């Protein structure tokens with residue numbers, strides 16, 4: 001069962017996280033934490049012509065938290081704000097078990113499906129995504 | 145001679161705990177999360193069932209047979225608990241739902257009344273949030289300020305300048321007797337003496353000490369002593385505030401309602417005597433009776449024997465953890481100075497991942513900041529993993545735990561962090 005949680009792809013993103021660090025200067029900077037376990041993540045991003053051109057995460061998290069953040073950055077870079085919001089929304093729905101995971105077309109994201117079997121770890125997988133959403137919200141609030 | 149639990153006794157003790165007999169994910173349960181809550185022996189569970197099945201009634205307010213029996217058992221438990229911590233009288237033992245409620249009672253009733261702007265509360269960096277946040281609330285309301293005793297590199301308290309830290313402004317010194325992360329056992333009597341010289345009041349958090357060692361509140365000379373039943377083989381939502389009588393008598397009630405009054409008029413009320421003044425409403429009757437039985441159970445085994453057993457288990461765990469160059473253990477290395485728990489990091493592997501890995505092998509440990517965020521910030525850590533032992537744990541269980549750590553280390557490819565971490 002552990003292999004389902006710690007898929008090879010997850011371990012790879014954990015050991016060699018993509019887009020780790022800080023975007024500077026940034027249009028978005030958000031901090032998220034999971035008070036129960038001490039996972040912490042910082043998200044920063046920069047937009048150009050309405051698309052996310054840079055998105056990075058930083059922080060101290062477990063393998064699931066780190067891998068999920070790393071995969072997320074890859075999925076979101078290049079997207080417009082509405083597209084990114086939509087993807088985050090559907091990922092969070094999947095992690096709540098409200099919709100089922102897709103197939104191969106999901107790429108590395110599919111590797112996070114195993115987390116559903118470990119309900120206490122779902123919060124680790126969603127931390128970076130929720131934090132990014134929060135960052136988007138602050139960005140939108142600032143502009144309106 | 146120091147008495148220890150022999151193999152036969154240990155087997156018998158394990159048989160007393162129905163929950164320990166189970167398998168988790170197909171493996172025998174290794175319960176190493178005792179600092180969070182302990183398991184309950186059959187006698188405690190039976191005593192609570194017995195109350196509900198045979199004499200459930202409200203206390204102190206009926207004249208029928210059931211009410212009389214319930215009241216008698218409820219008060220008998222109080223006497224046993226008083227004796228267990230050597231309180232001078234049962235009236236100085238107030239039932240609460242646990243450590244957190246006991247501390248809040250002191251914060252809201254005693255501190256909000258007696259503290260004012262510029263007064264100081266002296267505490268430590270190793271306190272649980274429940275011995276931290278209520279004091280922040282007191283400071284917000286009264287203008288008092290928090291000061292902290294520093295830590296030595298080995299996780300003990302730096303007491304050489306204690307006399308300077310305690311000033312005429314210090315109104316309260318509040319410390320844990322045993323840290324739930326570092327395991328450090330603090331010299332509470334020494335601190336109490338220094339505090340009393342300046343007229344400060346002393347609160348001792350006994351949540352992690354009372355379950356594991358003999359405690360004598362009069363010998364500690366503390367003014368308040370608080371603990372939880374659920375960490376000492378008793379039910380959840382049982383607990384105690386012990387206080388010196390003169391202090392308790394001068395304190396206003398914390399909550400108003402039934403039971404705590406003598407007479408209620410159209411616009412005012414007069415209050416009941418101790419301890420009832422602080423026990424408003426229908427109390428936790430089954431739980432308090434259960435705690436009385438837990439105290440009987442622990443006394444029967446013997447607190448000194450329990451402490452000795454935990455020292456041996458802890459020593460063994462510490463020795464075996466030295467097999468890992470990647471492991472950093474926090475707190476004193478000397479088992480005379482620490483209680484039966486070990487918080488650690490395994491290289492750069494996150495505590496969460498270790499706990500999930502452990503769970504697969506049936507090993508229950510805790511991961512996180514253990515409700516001690518200021519301490520983890522002080523240590524420069526986001527989280528630690530923690531194994532905490534009790535009277536029913538065995539060396540064989542430590543072996544299972546160590547095997548699991550070896551597997552986790554291989555799986556995650558733990559790298560030594562190379563961080564110079566002091567403790």
Ligand SMILES: Cc1ncc(COP(=O)(O)O)c(C=O)c1O
Nearest residue numbers: 242243244272274324351352372
């Ligand atoms: C040292 C210490 N103080 C206080 C508490 C809080 O106890 P409770 O949650 O039972 O009120 C704990 C429990 O984790 C503890 O370890």
